[in-house]
Amino acid sequence: MIKHKKMKKLLSFTLLSALVFMLMSFSNYTETNKTKHKIGEYMKTKHELGALPYAYDALEPYIDKATMEIHHTKHHQAYVNNLNAAIEGTEMEGKSLEELFANMGKYPMAVRNNGGGHWNHTMFWSIMGPNGGGKPSGKLLKAIEEKFGSFEKFQEEFNKAAATRFGSGWAWLSVDSNKALQVSSTPNQDNPLMDVADVKGIPILGIDVWEHAYYLKYQNRRPEYVGNFWNVINWKEVERRYDEAIK
Amino acid sequence: MSFILPALPYAENALEPHISEKTIGFHYGKHHQAYVNKLNELIKGSEFEKSSLEDIILNSSGAIFNNAAQIWNHTFYWNILGPKGLGNPNEIILNVINENFGSFEKFKAEFTNAAVTLFGSGWAWLSKGKNGKLVISQESNAGNPLTKGLKPLLTCDVWEHAYYIDFQNRRPDYAAAFWELVDWRKVESLL
Numbered sequence: 001m002i003k004h005k006k007m008k009k010l011l012s013f014t015l016l017s018a019l020v021f022m023l024m025s026f027s028n029y030t031e032t033n034k035t036k037h038k039i040g041e042y043m044k045t046k047h048e049l050g051a052l053p054y055a056y057d058a059l060e061p062y063i064d065k066a067t068m069e070i071h072h073t074k075h076h077q078a079y080v081n082n083l084n085a086a087i088e089g090t091e092m093e094g095k096s097l098e099e100l101f102a103n104m105g106k107y108p109m110a111v112r113n114n115g116g117g118h119w120n121h122t123m124f125w126s127i128m129g130p131n132g133g134g135k136p137s138g139k140l141l142k143a144i145e146e147k148f149g150s151f152e153k154f155q156e157e158f159n160k161a162a163a164t165r166f167g168s169g170w171a172w173l174s175v176d177s178n179k180a181l182q183v184s185s186t187p188n189q190d191n192p193l194m195d196v197a198d199v200k201g202i203p204i205l206g207i208d209v210w211e212h213a214y215y216l217k218y219q220n221r222r223p224e225y226v227g228n229f230w231n232v233i234n235w236k237e238v239e240r241r242y243d244e245a246i247k
Numbered sequence: 248m249s250f251i252l253p254a255l256p257y258a259e260n261a262l263e264p265h266i267s268e269k270t271i272g273f274h275y276g277k278h279h280q281a282y283v284n285k286l287n288e289l290i291k292g293s294e295f296e297k298s299s300l301e302d303i304i305l306n307s308s309g310a311i312f313n314n315a316a317q318i319w320n321h322t323f324y325w326n327i328l329g330p331k332g333l334g335n336p337n338e339i340i341l342n343v344i345n346e347n348f349g350s351f352e353k354f355k356a357e358f359t360n361a362a363v364t365l366f367g368s369g370w371a372w373l374s375k376g377k378n379g380k381l382v383i384s385q386e387s388n389a390g391n392p393l394t395k396g397l398k399p400l401l402t403c404d405v406w407e408h409a410y411y412i413d414f415q416n417r418r419p420d421y422a423a424a425f426w427e428l429v430d431w432r433k434v435e436s437l438l
């Protein structure tokens with residue numbers, strides 16, 4: 001009998017606790033959802049610097065930690081900040097970078113420079129990684145061999161594009177509208193997605209040849225930096241981008 | 248005719264602590280030298296083989312222009328710089344600058360802005376037009392005001408190689424250091 005009473009008490013306490021807990025959770029839930037919703041809307045309009053997908057020293061000895069740190073936290077961050085400032089309060093706020101690039105000619109230079117800077121660096125970080133290098137495989141390797149004769153000949157052409165870009169800029173491997181591979185280079189922070197580019201396409205590999213990408217380690221020796229870039233390429237990501245581009 | 252790298256008008260450590268000996272070592276010894284070597288290679292057997300540097304700058308394009316103009320720009324840059332305190336702007340310069348820009352501070356702010364906001368590689372310039380007016384301009388990459396009929400009086404190299412060892416991404420700090428090194432006697436001699 002006593003036992004039964006005790007159990008009843010325990011049961012009602014448990015039920016009450018559960019109810020209180022559920023109510024609290026629900027109010028928490030709605031609160032969190034409200035906040036999330038607010039952040040969600042906010043994020044639509046603000047570009048953000050993504051985390052580097054590996055440690056700052058992960059590309060050593062080819063790209064040093066100090067270079068990676070300054071490049072990501074200072075240069076890339078500045079492009080993000082300046083991009084947000086340039087589009088704030090305009091119709092460009094709701095547009096993706098790709099949408100802006102497609103009509104780049106009609107937007108301000110600050111958007112071209114900083115939007116390009118943000119997109120280019122984000123893709124650059126993604127196509128590099130620790131334990132990189134080697135060669136691509138499968139469809140991409142076949143396409144490279146078909147287009148350039150061999151992987152080595154492709155490397156030569158890409159190296160040349162990177163070495164001969166005068167001033168600041170990027171060298172690219174892109175997929176054009178005929179699904180063909182193209183090597184090209186662009187000045188400053190332009191890229192092949194922009195309607196202002198000489199060679200248009202979807203970039204699947206890119207190398208930053210602004211001096212800030214290599215000066216601390218290589219100074220004037222850009223060809224040495226470009227040569228070492230091949231040791232840090234994450235071909236899996238390049239292949240993924242290739243598959244996406246030929247869809 | 249072969250071009251040679253002109254001598255640096257001071258020791259490689261003369262611009263310390265604002266611009267390091269290491270920076271000058273690469274900037275003058277490697278970059279400037281490379282432009283000279285490259286131009287000599289490019290003009291061999293071309294229509295510019297016997298031309299003066301200015302003629303090449305005024306009449307060429309592409310790689311020949313880039314390398315010729317970069318030789319000229321760097322030689323000019325070395326010459327208007329000097330060890331700190333060598334030459335402050337005297338009354339002659341101050342009068343000309345006040346006439347053109349309102350005040351020395353306004354001129355400095357406008358020139359600094361040109362140097363800091365140039366996107367990518369290039370140069371900020373102060374030049375004199377044919378009408379005697381002074382103008383501040385930005386030139387990308389190897390650009391040089393001579394091609395616009397202007398006479399250069401002062402320049403600041405804002406290629407990243409000019410400041411990356413000493414200042415990394417902080418171009419405004421480099422621009423501030425630049426003002427400590429301008430040899431105004433040189434600028435005056437060009438007015």
